[in-house]
Amino acid sequence: MTDARHGWRKNAKDTTVVALGEKTHKVMDCEHITKSQDKVAQRHERLGTQIIYENLENKNVSIKVHAHDRNLAVNKFVRDTQFTVNQNDLWHAVKAVKKAVTKISKGTKRSEGISWSVQLGDKVEPIATHINWAVRNCEQNSLKLKESLDNIVNHYCDNHENCHHSSRCRFDSNYEPSRTVLTNLKARKMLEIAIKSSTIYKYPQDYILAKDTFYVESFNNVVNIFQDKRICFGDDQYKLRSNLAVCHWNENVDRGFTSVWKSINPNAIATHKDKHLEPLPFKFLLKTE
Template identity: 65%
Template structure:
């Protein structure tokens, strides 16, 4: 800073400031000074000089950047992003907000700051579902009052946040009672039962559309998976909504090749008052639907419902699930392989104690090697008892017991007539032996059983759902199954237990589930709201 310069004539005291910079920088500074000077001259109606410009600029910067409340001369202390809650505030209200509402809150504060020097404070808080509606009151001007909600509105004057959570609640399969306890327990608000019901009324149509698209796509994929377009193979099963005397039942049909649901019929007691007849009623509806689409059925597999057997044999090839039949036989053999000492060699024999799993394996092998011939299947089954007697003239030519001269039985050899008789009776009373024509193709229905497990996620058997909720949850289960069944796997886990040789095949570690159907349903619902 230079010293004051004395002159012969009187002048206003002045000083000079030295600023580092070249001519270009000097020109830019002078242009900016001139703009501010012209603005101040216009506002004050008096000529403004450089001192006025400097004073105005510095005052403005100090006012907006120096904390005047505590008299400090440092920069303004902004609130920390890390906020530790006080012990007395741990029960404060929680809410859900949307991104646009958060941006709008910032705009309200910014606009008010331009109008007033006061601060906004939250005055009232009202929970509307998971949304909070607040009034922001200025502490210096009582007329500065703003209303803010944590969610924007949809065209139907409903909150977006509440509808989005209703959508997630429906797609999750969560029970209403679980949702209520969770929401109230966490303190994030709870959507009233009436509003949830109104939401489902319009939402169910969007789920139905997604369901129809899913099963139609699955049917086209199933038809395209066959080289000859003369029909498809299906697997069906019924799942009752309750554990006993159910009001609702779901009869599902799954394509044998693609393993996707191609139809799922909801049967209620209004359709047939007898729960035991629901499976037949649903199967008939499935056949009617496929016939209207000109789709024929080549092979129909199910878990041996006798009424379905009778119905299917009038249309196509009927096959029963082999796993259920073998399971029943294993139970019978287990009953004759153990018991009380008093009934030993009367109703059971100790020589059969190691025959449960081997006979089951033998039965599976017989079905796989019968060449679709019922008589040959029976012949192979007839060789089971002689095989365990260490008589192998009826065994298959490629069996080790026939080819290896040094073969020694690994199981207890049957020498007791009672043991032979009991085992022979159990085998010949099995449904595979009695009705070999229903098992010659070796069909399984485990994909349907797996689908029923997915249904349990959306429909708890302990809960009596209304028709609307039951149908909605069934449709969601189908959409979820069709999107994720047979998805790719990342690796194969192999068991290290040498005592479980069947586990050595490995277990697939599947990729994460996908939920594209949820986005599609939400898009459909939003289209219905905005149209």
């Protein structure tokens, strides 16, 4: 998985492009791209990705699946690369759908029934859950994923003919919808347009493996400790701080924990857990002396 982090917030001089292994979550390569290589900061991620591919190829490391945050230039580069499957981050795709559905689920009183509908107000999170479930149960079939997304509107219209056979709405004769049933044709049309306009619906083949870039986003947060975006660093200082971030990350990612805290509150989210991690060892600092 790869991602780019710009050194500044706008028109950055420096960009860090990093590649992490899917299983180890450790940094495999980290490239520093500057405006001396390409004057356009928006093209830095594509250039850095190309250099990473060349470096890994020189080390005889093959890339089977490449996940990233849907940079279109990187998409094209990966698709043109033989034997590598291109995948985009699912979380960002679902977030975009939630934003689109939220926009049509609330608004001013005068625009009700025109640009939004009250019947869609309770469906933002359930639709996000449905999309996540659909991607993970599509059996890596883009057509099956698209059919499942098409069925979202039918499900909320209380039409369960095409719902999954394991769903309660299919086998429970006493099933009653927990959400407001869509009876307004305008609301149904708005929801249908929001879903069919989404990236995951238009390009389902880029999401069928349900990949995410959570770890590489976390790495970027670690880099913020060493590189403040409010400060302009020289090239040498920028590289030094990037290397320190890589050493810190590789030493501590997925480190052990001493205990796990679980809430006994019956109303708490069932999956909520809090791990008490082991202290940071900072062994890499001893090697730099």
